Structure formats: structure tokens, C-alpha cells
Amino acid sequence: MTTRGSSSVSDVVDLLVELIANACVNDGTPDSGGELRSVRTLQRFFRAEGTVIEPHPGRASVVYRIAGTDPEAPALALLPHLDVVPASSEGWTYPPFSATRADGMVWGRGAVDMLNVTAAMASVFRRYLDGDAEPLPGDLVFAAVADEEAGGAFGAEHLVTRHWDLVRCEFLLTEVAAPPFRTSERVVVPVTVAEKGPAWRRLRAHGATGHASQPYGSRNALLPVAGAVARLGDARSPVAITDEWVRFVDGIPLDAEIRAGLVDPDRVDETIDRIAQDDPDLARWAHACTHLTVAPTMLHAGAKANVIPDDAEGHVDVRTLPGQEHADVDDHFRKVLGPTLRDELEIEPMLEFPATGSVPEGPLWDAIGDAVERVTGARHLVASMTPVTTDARFFRARGVTAYGVGMFDDSVTFGEMLGMFHGVDERVSERSVELTAALLSDVVAAFGDRIRTHS
Template identity: 35%
Template sequence: MRDTEDWATAGDEVVRFTSELIRIDTTNGGGGEGNERPAAEYAAGLLAAAGLEPRVLESAPGRANVVTRVPGTDPEAPGLLVHGHLDVVPADPGLWSVHPFSGEVRDGMVWGRGAIDMKGAVAMMIAVARHWARTGVRPRRDIVFAFTADEEDSAAYGAEWLVRMHPELFAGCSEAIGESGGHTVHLRAPDGRGLRVYPVAAGERGSAWLKLTANGTAGHGSKINPDNAVGALAAAVARIDAHQWPYRLTPVTAAALTEIGAALGVKVDLDAPGFDPQRDLPPLLDRLGEAAGLVRATLRESANPTMLDAGYKVNVIPSTATAGVDGRVLPGGEELFARTMDELTGPRVEWEYAHHSPPVQAPVESALFAAARAALLAEDPGAHVVPVCMTGGTDAKQFAELGIAGYGFTPLLLPPDFDRDALFHGVDERVPEEALRFGVRVLSRLLSGAE
């Protein structure tokens, strides 16, 4: 009874914590520029007040992380890591209808940078820990909460540093849940039925951020120059931009297609004799309609040119030109990606990794995935929970180096007209209060009895 009565308190807390975390400006400007320390101290104070012993760990001045462990009732059970990041991407106040670091609560929403990505989720985790402390709930497994710095850049000051310098904090953890997944996606089936679908991430494409360099002969802009670095680089960038990557079905995305099809009433038989992804996936995606957006970007590798840099004066041919490419790689595709980059850049252009993190995937048949599904359906009966692979990446990649299988699960019950994906790094980022309250209940249900 006490557990039931305390949900109102937990709900009020998660809204307040989200608002107060947003007011702490933890903008990550990249290149080592950031200051998560005030948010880390705030989170640690709330956890300490719940009787826990959080550690604030700085990887560099201001770049702070928080880690604490909640002991489980079964010392033989493997631990479960629950992680979220404290940093946010920059926000231009001139583009927002509210100040991005106001944490304003109005119209049933908490507004500000980080509301969705991902201070709201951090607030849920803290609210769960405090709910347990008040009601005497103890999880079966050890639960390790980790709030990290620098996820919005390279994780060098956050999860990567923790894994390298403090792996003992995650001893015994076999699985993790973290950013993204577990939120409502409203879809319409071909027969007109409205569906609530909850994608849970069981994989992530790897990051392959590239630097391309072309070297040539400097000279006067009025002279014919067959060894022009800018021309060589531009040709390589154009080839990369135009390249059509082949479709590849990973286990996670194959499961996603099958389960999404079942929810929609669309036949999906990936094991049919003669099934050819290059030929048969495009019409299958058409039959899935808007639901195809859950998987479309994770059916192949990608490489998008994003930066160009060359020269200092229009009538001077430079000797060097560089470009940046944002590459993303499916599990099992790293050799294909590297080979393709060799072919597309050609003999005139060199490429190297500016930042590289491997793709990861976790089994969709696991007890943890089943428990996540059950926790969502207990709060939203009649919904559909499906596995997906994330287009981008999270700190799960770093924790995977410790052998921890990661899932994206930050549950939110969202209304039909709420475009969550558009708010990631977008203007007027906000989250419904009721979505946060729902998330606390689902997360507590999962973590307290996760198998």
C-alpha cells in the first residue's frame, strides 16, 4: 500500500528534478569544452539523501560523472547498469519560445534543453531510487546507476574514461539499459487501426567519423593545375554522397521487421525461399507504410559528407584540402565500410578515423528484453513492444567493452501529436509531465524485478 501511495510523490519529484536539471547549463561544445560538475553534484545530493553512497568522479576539471550502486536481494544475480548522460547539445535562446535553460513547467510540459535528451530520463532514474528508499523496495539484482559526462561528443570524459579508469564500479554487471527506446510511437495499420508501438533498442550502428585529406600542388588560381587538391577532394566527396549502400539484415532489424509486420497485420517472411534484400526490402517497406521509419535507416550503412575545408584566398590553389564524413556502420559491417571508403576515395584522397566506435547489438530473446516488454504492457495494455536498432549511438558502446549488453530503454507515454524525434537536439525541446510519471512507474517495475 505504501508503494502505491508514494507514486504521487515520485511523480512530483521526477517533474521537479527534470526542471531543476535543465536549469543547470551543461552544454557540451565539443573538443573538451563542457562542465557537468554542477549537475553531477545535484544528482549525487539527491541520491545521498536516499541513503545511497554516490561517487562524483572528475575526468578533467568540471567533467564530472556520478556512479552509485543499489544492492540487490540476490547476491548471485548479475548486476544491471542503468545509465544516462548529464551533458546537452548547445541551444540558441533566440530560436526558442522559452529560454532553453529555464526548465519552465507549463501546459503540462517541462521545457528546456535536455527535457528529452536526456535529463528527463536521469530524473526518472533518480526518482526511482528515492521511491525505493521511501517504500523499502529492494531490487533482486544489484542496480548500478551511472550519470555520465561527454556523451554528446566522444564520451572521452565520460563513459570511455569510466570504463578505462574505474571498471571496478561496474563489476558483476552483465546488462545495461540506457538512452532512447521505450517511448510511444503512434502508427496506423493498413486496415485503419491506430496502434501504440514501443521500440526498444537492442542494437546501435557504429560511429565512423572520418577525416578525408587530399594533397596537391599549390599554385596561382589563373593557371591550369592538373594536381588540384580541392578538385580531387570534391570528386571523392561527390562519390561518397552518391553511393548507394546495399541492404543488410542484422538479427535485430530482422526481428524488428517481423514484429512490426505482426503488429500491423502485414505479412513479413524474411526466410521465404529466394528472399533477396536488395529486391524485396523496398516493396516490404512500402507495405509497412509510416512504420518503416522505425527501421529504414538501420537497413544499411551510411556516409554523409558534413564538412569541407580548403584554401585561404580565391586566387590561390591550396596544397591541401580536407573534409569530414559522418559514417555509420551496422553490426558486422566494419570491413565492408572500410573497403568501400578505399574505393570511393580513390588513390588521390586519404581517409582516417577522426572518431570510431564499434556497432553493438544485444539479444532480443533475453530475459531483460522480455521484462522490459512486460513492464511497458503492464502500464499500457494493448500496446506493441518491438526491437529496433538505433541509427546513432550512445554510451552503450563504451560499456560494451566491459562485456555489458546494452538496451535503449527510457520509457515515455507520449500523445499522438507529440513528435519526440524532432525534439532531439531541436528547438523548443520539451517533455510531457505525464510521460515522466509513466516512465518512473515502468522503470521501477522493470528494475525492481528485472530478470
């Protein structure tokens, strides 16, 4: 059975449907996004205005803060984002912004990144706002933000740098929530505690313009840039087996040989190739978690087919692991490009943030364990890393402990869900949205209990 999204926002799935249908598509330009639409939806859901921060027309975030009972106790913030990446209808079973409910699933752009969690967090927070849950010792903050998908300048970064009093916290829940690893004996819930750092590079070359009918002796700016991106794309990227990765591989159910191969720098590439035969999404993710990744993404040169270009530019997406410095990126580029190409190119940093992480211990970690134990009957958590950049980094830079966690039924595996981030047929089961809301509700309550018993 298929139904279109309704406009009521009575429960968590209705809220998800409305957030998807709002189509807050962030294409990286200031006038895109339109997150104010979803701020209005949340204001109706909460029946409360909150504090709206709108640094650019339409690019709104909304913050609610409930005072705790003990001014000394640490604050917990829920930080979902409201924007989504663009989607064309091509290849989708249902149009990406129709927010179609069919066969127990909600389909649409944002279903897993991350409007499912946005809706779940809102439903948890509403119980505290309405006085239906016992207040926490510390403040409880809900901040639904704009612009996560394009760097956060109109969202989390703006709030942290300009409105810290509003979002101030010691503990944070945000991205990424992913399905558990299931075997017949165990359900292991991944908790995102770390993320890679972007270290994007711009390559530029200058030459001399001329008639393309007579290329002899010309200085064509396109050639060194094209040569460089081809080499960078083909080169084996450097392996780094981090402590985070070893801990993750130890924590998930795996065949013993695969497990050993994944933490051995000399065997990790062949092991990933083996995983790829069954689960290409998981393989791609495992590769990203064990390598400095390098992906050329853009190339600009020339104005006309018969004119030698005197300027060319290439963009390369590079991501570092915890412990890798930006000097390691420069080193890799030097080795791959060799002296001749390097001399012809200007290489400059674009987006640069270090990898960030929070230790998997302390009251929020313990509270997640308490909640997972209640839901699954056992305390199997595994700390995981995400290759993507999230709003957690702005908070971790201020010393905040930040994690991402959710709960999913078995309709989609960990690997399949990773493939849906920014992909086609993004979807989530209604049951998973309800499970995530229930888990997060338990996490918040257990966090309060943990703080009470330790103070």
C-alpha cells in the same frame, strides 16, 4: 499557462526542469559540458554524496551503488547521461535552456535526449537509496555520466576503463527510450537492444600552392576532396536487411505491403520513399536502419580566395549495421570514388566502433515485459536498433546486456520524437516523464523478482 522552472527538486518533473536549466552543453571541447552542476543537483535530490569522478575540471560523473542481498546475483546499473548538445535559440518556441513548463509539456534541450530518462531513473533509484523499496538480490548501480554526446572519454568510457569496480554490472539500462507504436488494438513498446557503429573517415589531398589567377596545370588539393565528398554524398548507400530489422518490422503494426517492402532489399528504397510522404522522420530512421549510411559533414581547405590550396581535408560520417565490417566501408568508398580519385586521396579512419547489440532475452528482457504488461495490459515489446552511438557500447564490449526503454503518452509519435533528438523544440510531456519513471520502477522491481525466482 506558462511557468518558469523552479529550483526545488521535489519530484521527477522538477528534477528534469533543473537538469535542463543547468545547461550542461557539450560542444566537444574539454572545457564545455560542466556536468558537475547536474551532479550537485543529483546529490541534493538523493541527499547523498555518491562517488564523484571528475577526470577534467567540471566534467563530473556521479556513481551510487547499493549492495544486493546475494553476492552471487547479477548487478543492474542505470546509466543516464547529464550532458546535452548545443542549441541556439533560433526556431525554438521557448528558449532552449529556459526549461519552460507549458500546456503539460517541458520544453528544452535535453527534454528527450535524455534528461527525461535521467530524471526518471533518479526517482526510481532514490526509492532504493531511501529504503522505500525491497533491496534487489544483486547490486543496484546508478551512474549519471558526463560526455555521452562527444564520445564518453570524460564519462562512461573513463568509468568502464578506469573505475570498473564502481560501475561493474551484468545488466544495464541506458539509451534510447522512444514512444510506443499505437493502434486501436495494440500498444507496442520499442526496446533499444542494438546500435550502429561509427566508421568515420578523413579524406586528405595534397597539391601545390600557387597564384589562383593562373590555375592552368595547378595541383589544387580542394578538387579531389570536394569531388569525393560530392560523389559519396550522392551515391546510393548499400542496403543490408539485418535479422534485427526483420524482427523489428515483424513486431510493429504496419500495412502488409509496407511491411513486405521494408524487408525486401530490392524494394526497401521505394518503400522508404512512400513512408516519407507521411512521416519523414520515420523514413529517415528506417533508411538508417537498413543502409550503410554515408554523410559528408566537414570540409577544410585554403587560406585565401586567390591562393590555390595545397592541402584539403574532408570528414565523412559513416555508420555500419550489425554484420557490416570496416572492409565493407572501404569497399563502398573504392567503388564510389573510382581509381583516379582514390589515388589522389589519403583515406584514414577517424572514429571507429563496431555495431553492438544485446540479445532480446533473459531476466532483464523478461522484466521489461512484466512491466509493460502491467502498464499497458499486454506484453507487446519490439526489439529495436538505434542509428546513433550511445554509452551502451562500452558496457556491451564487457559482456553486459544493455537496453533502453521508456513509456510515453500519445502527445508525440515515435517519428516525431526521433526528429527532436538534437533538433529544435525538443520537448516531453510531464505525463511521459511520470510514465517512464513508473515503468522503470516496475522494471527494476520485476528484475529483482526474476532473479530471485531463478536462483
